[in-house]
């Protein structure tokens with residue numbers, strides 16, 4: 001169990017307090033109560049730096065940022081000493097002066113570790129420090145009557161709401177410094193209210209009515225110190241089984257955390273020690289909530305913004321502290337329960353409207369955990385709303401169970417992952433936001449505000465709006481082996497670094513990280529801040545722990561100036577709902593009057609038709625009235641008062657955890673679904689009407705219509721959600737698509753360029769081959785012409801010697817056949833080429849088309865040449881036929897000539913002719929004829945020989961042509977010529 005320092009108010013003469021900072025004038029006098037607490041807690045070991053009413057010992061953490069006199073801090077020195085890790089580097093440029101510097105001390109004045117009590121073996125916690133000095137600061141006397149052991153003895157009264165809460169245990173401030181001014185930076189100058197508006201009237205509360213203290217660490221009237229709790233978890237099973245010692249000593253009596261002297265000596269480290277507002281060892285989350293968060297939560301119910309965040313090394317227990325486990329609910333579930341408990345404790349004169357949202361920042365991208373399809377949410381800022389995330393789903397909540405269901409649903413969407421140090425490590429920062437709107441009951445929103453004067457922060461007729469941020473930060477990262485984890489770690493470290501800088505620096509780089517930008521309103525001073533710094537007890541983590549403690553020390557010195565936000569503005573949902581309820585009630589009473597009139601008229605109506613008309617009007621009126629009542633019920637149920645919350649609404653920590661209900665039922669309970677105002681099962685919608693008018697089909701039809709319409713609305717809402725999700729998906733995938741389209745285009749383009757080149761080279765080849773073919777065709781034409789000439793010659797010669805002519809003609813026929821088949825082969829070849837070229841040139845490109853056109857022109861000219869060749873062949877055939885006819889005629893005349901010659905030569909002819917003279921002359925004539933024939937025969941055989949020689953020469957020429965064709969690669973086409981086949 002932790003114990004807390006309690007002190008009676010101490011009056012310190014302001015003239016004795018000297019404080020100089022870089023931002024405040026040297027004349028400003030200030031004093032931090034936490035400094036007093038530390039001095040008080042240090043006991044007799046402390047070494048005063050300078051004579052004065054307060055003495056302050058230096059701690060290791062504060063070395064390096066000392067401010068002396070009126071000089072600003074030496075920034076470089078701070079950096080060189082503290083920037084050893086990301087966590088440590090958060091303290092760069094710290095502007096809040098150290099406590100030590102306030103008293104003009106110097107580091108060298110105190111021996112290192114001078115205050116460290118003697119070490120205890122085995123890293124066991126040190127025994128309690130010696131009692132504090134009694135000089136000037138009396139020791140508080142614990143009282144058994146208070147839950148915290150002491151009644152509130154603060155000279156600063158708690159906010160009005162606190163006194164009404166029996167469960168509240170406000171501990172007294174350690175000191176009260178009367179008129180002392182704020183010691184550290186004056187954040188009020190750069191306050192940016194979380195919710196501002198032109199109509200906003202924010203009361204400037206005095207310490208007595210709006211600035212609630214946090215567990216006794218309240219500072220001066222100018223601002224509250226951030227509250228810092230250090231929580232050390234127990235050794236984990238793995239650490240225990242490795243026999244790792246606990247190297248930090250925690251003294252809850254003095255809220256002191258110190259490195260065990262034994263460990264420090266063995267590892268040659270400084271025996272550093274730190275003092276905080278509260279320290280805690282162990283697993284008790286209830287105690288943690290009471291110490292660190294309760295006051296911030298309660299202040300949020302009073303209209304003051306609040307932020308609680310857990311900070312620490314990975315696996316040090318942040319999630320355990322914020323979310324907890326079933327047996328030990330953490331800060332968030334306890335805060336939720338406490339908020340409803342608070343409302344329940346009120347006297348009933350106040351009404352509240354609560355709405356929650358849950359988001360995470362993962363790798364610097366904001367995701368809505370309640371609407372996971374909403375990714376990469378944007379941060380906006382406007383004059384009315386300040387800094388806000390949109391589109392962020394906000395749910396109006398009416399019970400802690402409902403909130404827990406929402407949180408569990410959100411948790412399912414959160415980014416976790418196993419790291420080298422934590423099996424279930426949060427890889428993102430999560431921000432659970434709860435907006436509290438409240439106002440006094442029965443007040444019109446436009447009533448003039450009554451600000452201050454009454455001692456109450458609750459102005460009449462005004463809506464107070466506050467925002468409570470409960471944040472589970474991702475762990476500060478060591479280098480890790482996993483690549484993804486390294487990337488996440490880089491983002492985490494950067495945002496934590498910015499958080500550290502924002503917290504402790506005059507230059508406020510809120511925009512450097514999403515985390516600080518979202519929390520800008522809170523971090524700029526208009527929120528109570530409580531930081532739970534979680535540490536590990538184990539030796540190997542000592543350095544990281546020390547960095548966390550240094551961060552905690554810096555945060556402790558920052559003061560904020562949180563004030564209640566009160567607005568009279570239409571953006572307050574509570575205001576809007578109340579107005580709507582008023583208007584609806586007005587409408588309802590008008591409808592009731594109308595109904596009453598209808599009813600009377602129906603009763604007095606004589607005619608059947610008239611009665612029916614009134615009856616129908618009556619039913620319609622009833623439906624309208626029911627709709628109005630349902631809407632009023634729905635809105636009324638969303639507005640919480642002490643009467644609407646019963647103990648059964650609060651969380652039963654001993655009961656097993658609620659199973660997650662479906663989204664629809666959560667929405668139904670939220671009353672977010674239209675026309676379903678029956679939130680608490682008081683009444684089934686339309687049930688009264690159904691009973692009353694069950695005999696009227698008219699009414700049933702209307703009910704069905706209304707149900708169908710509701711169903712339609714639900715469906716279209718769902719559709720809208722789906723479309724939105726789709727749109728987001730499309731948006732996110734658009735960049736990828738564009739890139740891949742470009743890639744695809746480049747690929748396709750490359751391919752088409754390649755295929756173009758192939759086509760062009762094929763076309764070149766085809767053109768070359770066509771040229772060659774043209775040459776061949778020309779040669780063939782020449783040959784044909786030669787053959788024709790020869791046929792003509794033979795024709796002329798054939799008249800002389802039919803036999804020889806016949807052979808020549810046969811040869812010519814053969815040759816013609818061969819020529820024909822050659823031409824046919826050529827045609828086939830050309831056709832093939834043409835189809836090849838048309839395939840190759842099938843591209844869409846203009847150049848390809850051009851080439852194709854040229855090719856087809858070439859082909860058509862070749863075809864024409866072939867056709868003319870064919871014509872010539874046909875002509876040759878005709879000539880050959882004519883030649884053949886003339887040969888036949890020649891043969892005929894030859895035969896006749898031979899017959900007549902033999903008849904003239906026969907002896908019969910001699911006898912028959914009688915007379916010797918006649919016979920002698922006939923014999924002479926026959927001899928002459930025979931001689932002539934012999935001569936003729938000789939002549940013809942010579943001519944025949946000449947023809948045979950000519951034919952041989954022709955054959956030799958043909959062989960040459962064949963060889964040439966072979967050279968052109970057209971053997972296939974002209975093979976027919978060689979074989980003598982023909983078509």
Ligand SMILES: Nc1ncnc2c1ncn2[C@@H]1O[C@H](COP(=O)(O)OP(=O)(O)OP(=O)(O)O)[C@@H](O)[C@H]1O
Pocket residue numbers: 232233234236282283284312313314315316317318319320321422424425426427473474475476534
């Ligand atoms: N106070 C505690 N008592 C008992 N167990 C604890 C305590 N704190 C942490 N643990 C256990 O230690 C482990 C790590 O804790 P937790 O996940 O909360 O660390 P964390 O700081 O949130 O880590 P990370 O930054 O990686 O998410 C868990 O198994 C948790 O249950």
